[in-house]
Amino acid sequence: MKNDASSPSSAAKEGGRQHLALDQSGLDAARKSLDDGAVTPSYGPWRDDVVKLLNDALATELVCVLRYKRHYFTANGVESPAIADEFLVHANEESAHADLIAERIVQLGGEPDFAPQHLLERSHAQYDESTDLQAMVRANLIAERVAVESYRQMIALIGDKDPTTRRMLEGILADEEEHADELKDWLDH
Numbered sequence: 001m002k003n004d005a006s007s008p009s010s011a012a013k014e015g016g017r018q019h020l021a022l023d024q025s026g027l028d029a030a031r032k033s034l035d036d037g038a039v040t041p042s043y044g045p046w047r048d049d050v051v052k053l054l055n056d057a058l059a060t061e062l063v064c065v066l067r068y069k070r071h072y073f074t075a076n077g078v079e080s081p082a083i084a085d086e087f088l089v090h091a092n093e094e095s096a097h098a099d100l101i102a103e104r105i106v107q108l109g110g111e112p113d114f115a116p117q118h119l120l121e122r123s124h125a126q127y128d129e130s131t132d133l134q135a136m137v138r139a140n141l142i143a144e145r146v147a148v149e150s151y152r153q154m155i156a157l158i159g160d161k162d163p164t165t166r167r168m169l170e171g172i173l174a175d176e177e178e179h180a181d182e183l184k185d186w187l188d189h
């Protein structure tokens, strides 16, 4: 971060009135380092941290896809068709989240980590092989609540450092909250 006088968010004082002004040196810097694509020099020193956070979120989403798929195919019981359908819907939405996150990692110049051997270590949520329907719902609700908490923390950490990543995470967070809410309804059945 440069000194306040050249920051775009700082207000230049002129005749007693505050003015909002862009930082021209930042615009000039954006004309260079073309290999960085969407990432301009003012992005700050956070890129590796953000990519790491996103890669852990990617692992979480992939583990969630696997857990929901396992539950979808093994669910049986009186209410199983409806709950299994719900599991499949969630699996597909977690997969879409994984795609969004992987795409953003690449935009940031990072590499999306799909290596299966480390997925569980990096995932915030766990895999689950429950055979009982209620236990499945419960395991999924726990995983969703952990996902909600991790996305909430990520959003707070990123703040205004990367508005595009933050907006993406806010959208995913809203989906995870919806998932948790739906699972809670099933738990109450």
Ligand SMILES: [Fe+2]
Pocket: 061, 064, 093, 094, 097, 147, 172, 176
């Ligand atoms: Fe997700």
Ligand SMILES: [Fe+2]
Pocket: 064, 090, 094, 144, 147, 175, 176, 179
């Ligand atoms: Fe979810």
